[in-house]
Amino acid sequence: MSVVADVIVIGAGIVGAACALAMQQEGLRVTLIDAASPGCGVTAAGMGHLVALDETDEELDLCLLSLGLWKDFMRAHPAVGEPSHCGTLWVADNEHQLAEAQARATRLSQRGWNAESLSGAQVSRLEPALRPGLAGGVRVFGDSVVYPPAVAHFLASELVRRGGSLRLGQAVVRIGNGFVVLTGDERVAAKHVVVATGVEVAKLLPEVPVFARKGHLLITDRYPGRLGHQVVSMNYGQASARADALAVAANVQPRPTGQWLVGSCRQDGQRDTSVDPAVLRAVLRSAIELLPCLGDMQIIRSWAGLRPASPDGKPLIGPHPGRAGVWLAVGHEGLGVTTAFASARLLTDQMVGRPGPLDASPYDPGRFLALWSQSNAE
Numbered sequence: 001m002s003v004v005a006d007v008i009v010i011g012a013g014i015v016g017a018a019c020a021l022a023m024q025q026e027g028l029r030v031t032l033i034d035a036a037s038p039g040c041g042v043t044a045a046g047m048g049h050l051v052a053l054d055e056t057d058e059e060l061d062l063c064l065l066s067l068g069l070w071k072d073f074m075r076a077h078p079a080v081g082e083p084s085h086c087g088t089l090w091v092a093d094n095e096h097q098l099a100e101a102q103a104r105a106t107r108l109s110q111r112g113w114n115a116e117s118l119s120g121a122q123v124s125r126l127e128p129a130l131r132p133g134l135a136g137g138v139r140v141f142g143d144s145v146v147y148p149p150a151v152a153h154f155l156a157s158e159l160v161r162r163g164g165s166l167r168l169g170q171a172v173v174r175i176g177n178g179f180v181v182l183t184g185d186e187r188v189a190a191k192h193v194v195v196a197t198g199v200e201v202a203k204l205l206p207e208v209p210v211f212a213r214k215g216h217l218l219i220t221d222r223y224p225g226r227l228g229h230q231v232v233s234m235n236y237g238q239a240s241a242r243a244d245a246l247a248v249a250a251n252v253q254p255r256p257t258g259q260w261l262v263g264s265c266r267q268d269g270q271r272d273t274s275v276d277p278a279v280l281r282a283v284l285r286s287a288i289e290l291l292p293c294l295g296d297m298q299i300i301r302s303w304a305g306l307r308p309a310s311p312d313g314k315p316l317i318g319p320h321p322g323r324a325g326v327w328l329a330v331g332h333e334g335l336g337v338t339t340a341f342a343s344a345r346l347l348t349d350q351m352v353g354r355p356g357p358l359d360a361s362p363y364d365p366g367r368f369l370a371l372w373s374q375s376n377a378e
């Protein structure tokens with residue numbers, strides 16, 4: 001057995017890579033292991049929208065903590081992940097959505113995250129590509145966009161530059177008591193094992209109730225100057241998919257290249273990443289309804305990814321309730337890029353026994369203990 005680390009982090013997606021670096025910054029010796037390479041899981045399949053979502057208080061708390069840490073990160077490393085400070089424009093189709101948009105603007109502003117509610121005319125002036133006749137919306141100034149796999153790659157490289165260890169192309173096949181077993185039967189020991197394997201977590205820990213929520217995206221050719229903000233329909237929400245149902249809400253991101261990245265949809269009960277043309281059509285239709293000129297733009301690529309979702313919509317960040325020394329950072333659904341740094345902060349604080357910047361109990365994996373005991377008994 002090679003004893004190499006205080007902490008082994010399994011999974012170098014955006015979440016695991018952020019955890020590994022945060023733990024190293026505490027002076028812990030960290031080994032980061034990935035079956036493939038940094039950021040090549042669902043981190044490479046998403047939109048990279050850094051967004052203050054406020055469907056629940058806990059969600060907003062985690063987003064705001066993380067967005068603050070993202071700001072620090074971008075200040076220190078301005079070129080990493082091609083950040084674009086485009087903000088978000090949430091658009092409302094009708095009076096009901098407009099009331100929700102206004103409530104969002106108030107909620108975010110009260111928490112210090114600058115947002116203003118807009119009339120239909122103001123929305124049209126801000127983004128002339130939007131179809132006329134919208135009820136209004138809310139502009140969120142501080143939201144931004146990054147290219148997540150590049151950030152995960154950078155975080156993993158930083159870990160190595162600061163003396164940490166990175167093992168790529170090696171899957172962990174089993175977690176033992178104080179060690180992990182890699183393909184080829186090599187054992188690596190550590191006091192703490194952090195599992196950040198995204199949607200694959202159940203392969204190592206079958207009791208963890210993280211499931212796949214599929215999403216399709218497509219990207220256009222380059223059309224610089226047509227869109228300034230990430231434009232999202234007020235229909236958009238993390239929790240809107242049901243088993244085998246397809247939830248679609250227009251979500252269009254202007255890339256620094258002038259391309260449009262177009263989503264989004266949610267589908268449960270699917271485990272493969274094949275592209276379904278019927279789903280793509282539904283995603284495109286809803287985006288074209290909002291931004292009609294998209295209908296004349298060239299689509300050059302499409303793909304699908306699996307969001308790691310949890311039964312109550314919150315990530316699992318904290319100690320495994322049944323296995324000493326094992327920690328979880330999984331289940332971030334459609335907010336894992338946004339909330340990666342906050343997840344790393346909360347987990348690191350718990351590991352070193354320091355009070356965190358916010359109450360971590362809503363994300364405690366122990367909340368699923370009853371569910372786990374039940375599945376063990378069956």
Ligand SMILES: Cc1cc2nc3c(=O)[nH]c(=O)nc-3n(C[C@H](O)[C@H](O)[C@H](O)COP(=O)(O)OP(=O)(O)OC[C@H]3O[C@@H](n4cnc5c(N)ncnc54)[C@H](O)[C@@H]3O)c2cc1C
Pocket residue numbers: 010011012013014015016033034035036037038039040041042043044045046047048049050051170171172173196197198199200204214215216217263264304305306307308329330331332333334335336337338339
């Ligand atoms: C269509 C779509 C759009 C999205 N848009 C956004 C967005 O705009 N904003 C946002 O914040 N989030 C978004 N997300 C969600 C975000 O992409 C995820 O929440 C986030 O990437 C999860 O990161 P992760 O590190 O947990 O998982 P992953 O990126 O999947 O990383 C897990 C890593 O673990 C490794 N691994 C797995 N098993 C093992 C093993 N046994 N041994 C070793 N390594 C292993 C994998 O190789 C992988 O690299 C989107 C997702 C999708 C699908």
